[in-house]
Amino acid sequence: xxxxxxxxxxxxxxxxxxxxxxxxxxxxxxxxxxxxxxxxxxxxxxxxxxxxxxxxxxxxxxxxxxxxxxxxxxxxxxxxxxxxxxxxxxxxxxxxxxxxxxxxxxxxxxxxxxxxxxxxxxxxxxxxxxxxxxxxxxxxxxxxxxxxxxxxxxxxxxxxxxxxxxxxxxxxxxxxxxxxxxxxxxxxxxxxxxxxxxxxxxxxxxxxxxxxxxxxxxxxxxxxxxxxxxxxxxxxxxxxxxxxxxxxxxxxxxxxxxxxxxxxxxxxxxxxxxxxxxxxxxxxxxxxxxxxxxxxxxxxxxxxxxxxxxxxxxxxxxxxxxxxxxxxxxxxxxxxxxxxxxxxxxxxxxxxxxxxxxxxxxxxxxxxxxxxxxxxxxxxxxxxxxxxxxxxxxxxxxxxxxxxxxxxxxxxxxxxxxxxxxxxxxxx
Amino acid sequence: xxxxxxxxxxxxxxxxxxxxxxxxxxxxxxxxxxxxxxxxxxxxxxxxxxxxxxxxxxxxxxxxxxxxxxxxxxxxxxxxxxxxxxxxxxxxxxxxxxxxxxxxxxxxxxxxxxxxxxxxxxxxxxxxxxxxxxxxxxxxxxxxxxxxxxxxxxxxxxxxxxxxxxxxxxxxxxxxxxxxxxxxxxxxxxxxxxxxxxxxxxxxxxxxxxxxxxxxxxxxxxxxxxxxxxxxxxxxxxxxxxxxxxxxxxxxxxxxxxxxxxxxxxxxxxxxxxxxxxxxxxxxxxxxxxxxxxxxxxxxxxxxxxxxxxxxxxxxxxxxxxxxxxxxxxxxxxxxxxxxxxxxxxxxxxxxxxxxxxxxxxxx
Numbered sequence: 001x002x003x004x005x006x007x008x009x010x011x012x013x014x015x016x017x018x019x020x021x022x023x024x025x026x027x028x029x030x031x032x033x034x035x036x037x038x039x040x041x042x043x044x045x046x047x048x049x050x051x052x053x054x055x056x057x058x059x060x061x062x063x064x065x066x067x068x069x070x071x072x073x074x075x076x077x078x079x080x081x082x083x084x085x086x087x088x089x090x091x092x093x094x095x096x097x098x099x100x101x102x103x104x105x106x107x108x109x110x111x112x113x114x115x116x117x118x119x120x121x122x123x124x125x126x127x128x129x130x131x132x133x134x135x136x137x138x139x140x141x142x143x144x145x146x147x148x149x150x151x152x153x154x155x156x157x158x159x160x161x162x163x164x165x166x167x168x169x170x171x172x173x174x175x176x177x178x179x180x181x182x183x184x185x186x187x188x189x190x191x192x193x194x195x196x197x198x199x200x201x202x203x204x205x206x207x208x209x210x211x212x213x214x215x216x217x218x219x220x221x222x223x224x225x226x227x228x229x230x231x232x233x234x235x236x237x238x239x240x241x242x243x244x245x246x247x248x249x250x251x252x253x254x255x256x257x258x259x260x261x262x263x264x265x266x267x268x269x270x271x272x273x274x275x276x277x278x279x280x281x282x283x284x285x286x287x288x289x290x291x292x293x294x295x296x297x298x299x300x301x302x303x304x305x306x307x308x309x310x311x312x313x314x315x316x317x318x319x320x321x322x323x324x325x326x327x328x329x330x331x332x333x334x335x336x337x338x339x340x341x342x343x344x345x346x347x348x349x350x351x352x353x354x355x356x357x358x359x360x361x362x363x364x365x366x367x368x369x370x371x372x373x374x375x376x377x378x379x380x381x382x383x384x385x386x387x388x389x390x391x392x393x394x395x396x397x398x399x400x401x402x403x404x405x406x407x408x409x410x411x412x413x414x415x416x417x418x419x420x421x422x423x424x425x426x427x428x
Numbered sequence: 429x430x431x432x433x434x435x436x437x438x439x440x441x442x443x444x445x446x447x448x449x450x451x452x453x454x455x456x457x458x459x460x461x462x463x464x465x466x467x468x469x470x471x472x473x474x475x476x477x478x479x480x481x482x483x484x485x486x487x488x489x490x491x492x493x494x495x496x497x498x499x500x501x502x503x504x505x506x507x508x509x510x511x512x513x514x515x516x517x518x519x520x521x522x523x524x525x526x527x528x529x530x531x532x533x534x535x536x537x538x539x540x541x542x543x544x545x546x547x548x549x550x551x552x553x554x555x556x557x558x559x560x561x562x563x564x565x566x567x568x569x570x571x572x573x574x575x576x577x578x579x580x581x582x583x584x585x586x587x588x589x590x591x592x593x594x595x596x597x598x599x600x601x602x603x604x605x606x607x608x609x610x611x612x613x614x615x616x617x618x619x620x621x622x623x624x625x626x627x628x629x630x631x632x633x634x635x636x637x638x639x640x641x642x643x644x645x646x647x648x649x650x651x652x653x654x655x656x657x658x659x660x661x662x663x664x665x666x667x668x669x670x671x672x673x674x675x676x677x678x679x680x681x682x683x684x685x686x687x688x689x690x691x692x693x694x695x696x697x698x699x700x701x702x703x704x705x706x707x708x709x710x711x712x713x714x715x716x717x718x719x720x721x722x723x724x725x726x727x728x729x730x731x732x733x734x735x736x737x738x739x740x741x742x743x744x745x746x747x748x749x750x751x752x753x754x755x756x757x758x759x760x761x762x763x764x765x766x767x768x769x770x771x772x773x774x775x776x777x778x779x780x781x782x783x784x785x786x787x788x789x790x791x792x
Binding site (some may be wrong): 112113114115116117119120123124127128129130131134199200201202205206209267268269292374375376378383386394 | 519522523524525594599624633644645658659660773776777778780781784785787788789790791792
């Protein structure tokens with residue numbers, strides 16, 4: 001203050017004595033204004049990224065979630081039937097007006113060629129329904145009332161109550177059916193939720209397997225990566241540079257190249273088995289199957305994800321002064337105690353970041369399990385993909401599975417945040 | 429979604445429109461690779477030469493159903509003729525995406541005057557579908573793995589004692605379930621009847637269980653010849669053209685076991701909403717490209733059989749070599765003896781359910 005006064009500058013003050021700028025605005029307000037301006041400028045810089053994320057991330061994810069419950073086929077392509085069946089109680093064959101409405105829908109549906117879409121939806125739940133609907137629809141224009149008799153004469157499957165109950169259930173535009181399927185439940189045409197027969201159960205098993213194998217892979221990366229990161233951080237520069245190149249070189253190599261290299265190494269006629277046979281450890285008929293199963297997935301993915309563990313660990317370890325360990329030793333701790341009590345807690349930010357990175361990358365992995373996982377080593381993402389491809393693609397089931405996977409990842413993130421705290425993460 | 433699709437469709441139109449302005453042209457969609465080349469040589473080139481019509485190729489058949497769907501929904505159909513599997517064609521037909529085809533009116537009769545509906549192989553013509561080739565999926569093996577002679581029947585494939593080693597099967601329920609039943613003693617003509625029942629399905633999966641531990645599953649057509657060559661598998665299911673290719677071009681000691689081959693057809697569909705002029709051109713092309721001689725010509729370039737009975741005797745030597753193509757055709761009598769036709773309508777009805785069960789079975 002004294003210095004300012006010495007320059008001959010006298011700060012402006014208003015009546016109450018608060019500091020003001022030259023034009024008389026209180027300093028506090030002026031500061032707030034300029035801060036706001038800076039904030040706005042920062043926001044403008046972020047706008048392109050936000051817009052990008054909104055278009056490429058938020059909209060598709062919302063679209064995916066909407067699609068996983070949207071069920072328009074029966075309501076839109078069998079509109080008359082949907083209206084007529086609304087007050088049917090489901091106990092005996094629907095009344096004549098439902099059959100009449102079905103004929104009207106079939107005629108329109110055949111004309112517009114949309115009947116196949118409704119039939120496809122019903123066929124998903126009752127195999128054979130597609131042929132039933134399409135077969136009858138082709139003769140719909142020749143049918144004479146009473147329609148109920150005409151339908152039964154065409155095919156006695158029309159007397160199946162299950163079919164009509166399903167039509168009634170499916171007239172709803174929003175359905176939880178795909179989420180139930182994705183969790184190995186189904187709901188009966190009457191609307192009760194039951195577990196699916198065991199022969200169809202697969203998704204729960206795969207969610208659990210995906211999470212469990214991701215944990216194993218993360219653990220393996222940690223066990224292999226921690227010592228390497230420690231060495232990288234403590235060795236003299238020349239040696240550590242060489243080691244760093246050994247870590248980075250695979251990292252820079254294409255994922256597919258690395259995966260197929262593992263295929264060459266591990267298959268039954270592969271390098272590793274050949275070596276074992278040559279060394280006499282196993283005989284030629286006892287070649288070990290190390291790939292196209294869980295083991296293959298774990299080996300290949302551990303290798304691929306290892307750098308994501310080593311690099312954050314290294315960046316944190318690099319900043320830990322060696323004097324801390326020396327201090328601990330000089331205060332009487334042995335090497336092990338010093339390591340566990342002093343060094344390890346200091347590496348937690350990097351360790352946490354590495355674990356989170358590897359785990360989240362692993363849980364959504366697709367290409368490596370698809371190539372080396374055989375059938376016992378595939379992940380849920382492989383089933384999501386198979387539900388998106390081919391002619392019998394079930395995009396809605398895929399959407400439901402993907403949404404559940406997303407929720408699962410968010411759950412693990414939340415859990416992790418509880419345990420470690422995201423603000424402690426350090427990625428490098 | 430609809431919007432993205434129409435954008436995609438719009439992106440697809442621009443180049444073909446620019447070219448169409450220069451003269452008559454047809455956009456033909458197919459599978460790419462050696463298969464498209466065989467069509468190019470057998471149909472496109474002679475047709476262009478004869479009429480001056482330009483043929484634009486697009487290799488999008490792997491996603492043909494989705495592609496036609498998006499073009500029809502967007503209201504701007506740019507594909508004139510599309511090569512498709514029969515099962516996909518049936519779906520497209522049911523959904524009203526492709527035109528119904530009056531075969532006898534649109535297509536050329538056989539040289540002896542027989543109507544097309546009588547000349548194409550039984551059960552291959554669809555309401556909206558013109559079959560072109562017939563290909564087989566069957567077992568093949570590496571002869572080096574079986575010095576005393578390889579498997580001869582589907583049941584032999586299940587005989588792990590007599591023919592030890594890894595099998596490689598396609599990672600889909602289609603065909604595997606049929607073969608499992610055949611190996612279990614079900615006569616070929618009853619397979620689909622049995623498979624439509626719950627007991628039959630249980631029986632097929634139980635039979636597959638017997639060899640499950642000795643199976644590697646493949647998903648791309650190029651994998652089985654590769655696995656056989658590496659002896660990663662000793663017996664594999666494969667497309668006959670791929671095995672032929674490995675035998676002839678790579679000198680691999682492979683042998684095809686034709687017993688109970690499953691055959692399926694592939695051919696043309698015409699998307700709806702064509703203009704008068706386009707339709708005239710399309711009809712003219714189809715009349716030309718599906719006549720007896722033209723279909724026989726394609727077999728000079730690839731080991732898939734023509735879908736017309738009258739074309740079969742005309743199949744000759746592989747172009748540029750001395751190899752007679754006849755013994756390599758799935759339809760040659762000695763190969764065709766026990767052939768089973770892949771039932772596309774069965775799989776349209778039961779595919780969803782059996783695929784789910786198959787995936788669950790694989791993962792358990």
